[in-house]
Amino acid sequence: KQEVTQIPAALSVPEGENLVLNCSFTDSAIYNLQWFRQDPGKGLTSLLLIQSSQREQTSGRLNASLDKSSGRSTLYIAASQPGDSATYLCAVRNDYKLSFGAGTTVTVRA
Amino acid sequence: EAGVAQSPRYKIIEKRQSVAFWCNPISGHATLYWYQQILGQGPKLLIQFQNNGVVDDSQLPKDRFSAERLKGVDSTLKIQPAKLEDSAVYLCASSPNHALPGSYTFGSGTRLTVV
Numbered sequence: 001k002q003e004v005t006q007i008p009a010a011l012s013v014p015e016g017e018n019l020v021l022n023c024s025f026t027d028s029a030i031y032n033l034q035w036f037r038q039d040p041g042k043g044l045t046s047l048l049l050i051q052s053s054q055r056e057q058t059s060g061r062l063n064a065s066l067d068k069s070s071g072r073s074t075l076y077i078a079a080s081q082p083g084d085s086a087t088y089l090c091a092v093r094n095d096y097k098l099s100f101g102a103g104t105t106v107t108v109r110a
Numbered sequence: 111e112a113g114v115a116q117s118p119r120y121k122i123i124e125k126r127q128s129v130a131f132w133c134n135p136i137s138g139h140a141t142l143y144w145y146q147q148i149l150g151q152g153p154k155l156l157i158q159f160q161n162n163g164v165v166d167d168s169q170l171p172k173d174r175f176s177a178e179r180l181k182g183v184d185s186t187l188k189i190q191p192a193k194l195e196d197s198a199v200y201l202c203a204s205s206p207n208h209a210l211p212g213s214y215t216f217g218s219g220t221r222l223t224v225v
Contacts, residue, residue, distance in 0.1 A: 004152065034214075043114070043201060043216035044153075089152055097166065098214070100152030 002027045002094055006101035014109050019077040021104045023090030028068050035064055035075050036089040038103065044089065048075070080108045112136065114217035116202050122223045128190035131220045135184070135204030139215075141165075142179055144187050145201040147219070153201055159185065160207075192224045 003026040013019060023033070032051045036044040048057045048064045050073070056065045061078040077084055087103040115134040123129050135142050141160050145153035156175065158165040161182040170177070174193070179185040189196055199219040 036216075041218070041221075043218045044203075044214075045216075046214065091152075096158075097155060100154070102150060102152045 002030075002092060002097075002099040004090060004092055004099050004101040006088075006090055006104050008104060009102065010105045010107075012107040012109060013080055015080060015082060017080055017108075019075075019080050019084070019106060019108075021075040021077075021088050021090075021106070023073040023075070023101055025071045025073075025092045025099075027092075027094060028071050029094060030068065031093040033064075033066055033073050034091045034093070034098070035062075035073075036091060038087045038089060047088075080106075082108045082110045084108050114202055114204055114215050116200075116217035116220055118220055119218065120221045120223075122225060123192055125194055125224050126191040128188065129192055129222060130186055130188045131200050131202075131222075133185045133187070133202030133217060135202070136215055138206065139204035140182070140207050141205045142185050143203040143205075143214070144177055144185070145203065147199045147201055149198070156187070189222075192222075194224050197222055197224045 005024045007022050030052050034049045035047045037047050038044050050057045050066045063076045066073045085108050087105045089103045090101045091098045117132050143158050144156045146156050147153040156170045157167040157177045159179040162179050177187045199221050201219045202217045203214045205214050
């Protein structure tokens with residue numbers, strides 16, 4: 001059974017600082033890994049998708065890396081803004097099933 | 111395109127009562143998912159439909175939860191009778207096909223409180 005862990009559970013940084021969010025998973029036989037953002041009272045918004053054959057994906061200020069052999073992914077958010085405050089969830093896909101971590105709640109202080 | 115629609119947004123019920131949630135996926139999406147997200151945890155898959163057939167319901171507590179997707183379009187998730195531990199956000203998601211990666215679109219969810 002796939003177990004996904006996200007550390008830390010919460011993070012508070014001043015505006016402008018770079019964010020580093022970690023995700024680890026136990027079963028490395030994954031199809032892909034996806035990072036989502038969840039705002040309070042809202043659904044999940046997909047941020048980045050990394051296929052199992054890829055090492056990283058970038059979109060604007062966001063960069064996600066994947067080390068499948070060690071079961072780890074990292075999401076980097078450059079030059080954080082108050083609008084980046086949200087919960088970030090990591091999800092890995094095995095056999096058409098998506099397994100989520102518990103998320104990291106980020107607060108960016110103005 | 112319109113997103114995944116869910117209703118109601120919030121529901122408060124007493125334990126042992128019944129409740130139903132509704133989801134309308136993105137038009138043309140063959141696959142529909144129901145997830146349960148307990149506070150402080152990641153979403154957990156309850157059931158997955160491909161058109162109107164069930165692909166995976168291994169984590170659905172079938173003694174109290176039921177779901178249907180008639181005509182392969184919208185879906186209803188029911189809990190009867192509800193327990194305190196059912197308090198959670200119920201998220202619906204859809205994708206064009208369960209074999210396509212990264213194609214999940216989530217609704218805003220229904221927040222259920224059982225008192």
